[in-house]
Amino acid sequence: MKAWIVAVGSEMLTPFRVDTNSLSITERLNAIGCDVRLKAVVGDDVGELATLFQRGVGTVDLIVCTGGLGPTEDDITRDGLARALNLECETDEQVLESIRQRFEKRGMVMRDINRRQALVPRGAEVLENARGTAPGLWLERDGTSILLLPGPPLEMQPILDRVVDERLKPRAGSRGLFRRVLKLTGRPESEVDAIAQPVYGQWLSAPIPIATTILAKMGQIELHLTADAPNEADARVALAAAVRQLLDVLEPSVYSTDGRGLEEVVGDLLRERGLSIAVAESCTGGLLASRLTDVAGSSDYFDRGVVCYSNDAKIEWLGVSPDLLAAHGAVSEPVAQAMADGVRQRARSGVGVGITGIAGPGGGTPEKPVGMVCIAVVTPVQQQVRTFQFIGSRDMVKFQSAQAAMNMLRRLLADGPPVYRD
């Protein structure tokens, strides 16, 4: 199956907003082996949309269109479809009644303007929208199925799920695109690609071909493997073998093969080891604590943290000695170590982390340039302190520092062979 995705709305033709619905739609369509060949964004322009529909009908198997189903003059998707296929729009009394009831339930009277949302191009099926007033619509013409969905993701998603399960999946059979993702940190993209390419380069011509996409984000690289397989079981086997091949060459940079973020991986390790953690941050300014506590249930292991920007704070709250600060400067391995030790002792935690560095853009010197960050990690049985030189803006230095601290901790805690989960 080949599909187009069309997003309707002038706001997505401004510099402020990008169409993101198409990502979750693509994900759902790919999962049943349906290939997205074109994505388009049109404004509130009936003619432009009608032209697009006309071009697609009879050419692709499916057109999924989001947005433009609201009650105002700007909402032109119904009209665009009707014009493209030369159909009349008629009021659907059942839809009108359900919109009226929706307003009533909230103690409001339906405005006249909302009658527009009950208009249905002749021949289109109405798809119930439990979360809003705009129903979805479904129409088939010349071998092309056309699916109109409301724009708000919360309203769109359930209708899409239903249509995929009930209408598209039976057509598609068991063939589909199935995915696994490896997440890495601590290595540049070019290095990861140079190592991984000879491995994944062979998969495209395998019996179950696997395509690999490298996404380099800040402080993190993701390898997305997509298997084009006759069924899920075969895909699972092929992907598991592929993941193992990549682990052979990329371990121990890989921190996750099951979608978990680094925060979650570290949190799970702490919980498994029965360790609590306390963190002392300077240049990351609380970002490490915030990321660790982004994980639901992190209060099981996260006890407390301090952000000590000033030297006074490091002395008073962490017991860092003024002599040490004077001798080495605030950004130094001994101070990072003293911060980690200090917070660990004062919190009586299993693990202590200390981070001190220069986030920039100011504050750098030739000896200690912007992006230089010292990180210490202390566990009950081990300790490590390292100096990093990160590149990028202030928030990039902060993020990479938190990432590096968590990765150091992950590798210290993973004594013995790391356990990867499917």
Place this chain on the structure above:
Amino acid sequence: MKAWIVAVGSEMLTPFRVDTNSLSITERLNAIGCDVRLKAVVGDDVGELATLFQRGVGTVDLIVCTGGLGPTEDDITRDGLARALNLECETDEQVLESIRQRFEKRGMVMRDINRRQALVPRGAEVLENARGTAPGLWLERDGTSILLLPGPPLEMQPILDRVVDERLKPRAGSRGLFRRVLKLTGRPESEVDAIAQPVYGQWLSAPIPIATTILAKMGQIELHLTADAPNEADARVALAAAVRQLLDVLEPSVYSTDGRGLEEVVGDLLRERGLSIAVAESCTGGLLASRLTDVAGSSDYFDRGVVCYSNDAKIEWLGVSPDLLAAHGAVSEPVAQAMADGVRQRARSGVGVGITGIAGPGGGTPEKPVGMVCIAVVTPVQQQVRTFQFIGSRDMVKFQSAQAAMNMLRRLLADGPPVYRD
């Protein structure tokens, strides 16, 4: 002028990546009054791209196409244009030579595959790319200008800037779209729109029409005003009047009319008042400290912070009394107040903030549901404590809490009597 923007690359038809080049291109085009009417993403498919070019040529004034200019078989933009307009591609010796030199400078030999990047559809002008091997291309046909740009933003941007300045702006004259943005917090979108709509609704028919876009992000609403004006000076006047009208009805929810984020606004107020700040966080887990320290130069006023997840931490590090915790529970206004007082005293800072709440998804009770957050702000001359009930996921509750704390502080500092250095 009417424009289309086309992004080429199969990776943007996966669920992982969205075309963002179009946002900066739209911004640049809008600035010279050029309207974007369609955005499209096509994969590495010559036929699809050629069809798009054919549809656009003679219809719109400008087609800007990004990506697909690399050296591999997948890079089909040159071929797509050539096929659409029935042109031959020829090797441009000058381009070839500059690619060769680029490799030489890095001590490498140009690979044969890179010869493809020197192919130019007959009649197209070459636009130098100082940052990469793929030059841009420019061609005019049937009243439509076609601009091909490399995909990497760092390579794309300088070529785009040059083309806009040298080729498009002279055509467009001084007319353009000019923007201002108001940022608000602490009010729901529907309420903001109900208040603002009667105001901005009149601007569309004004001599200098101003369009308004409301963007509701988490814990924050932006009103983007776009004036369609004959020149920048007139736009400036019209936008200033418009901003004043909105301030009349929406102040004091508006925290910024100049693009600054809430962190920056609060930081600037602290710096102006000569106040330092210390924060004590429970449910936000360091996010408030991290956001405050996202601002370059925040060490001028940010001294320290603590993240006290456990009761022990609140007692030991902030001096919150165990009796208070027992009487009111950790999530309560008296405890938030004690946290703010405690951190302020221990840090000897001008301002203290205390946040305690239930971020979820677990931990809620009927009396204290998930999303309930108590925030206290103490300055040298004022104090305030409030309880909020936020909606959404764990990270949304965290973000909204940090946002609310900064907004309370902003309003206290802005409204209160002048305070002096501590």
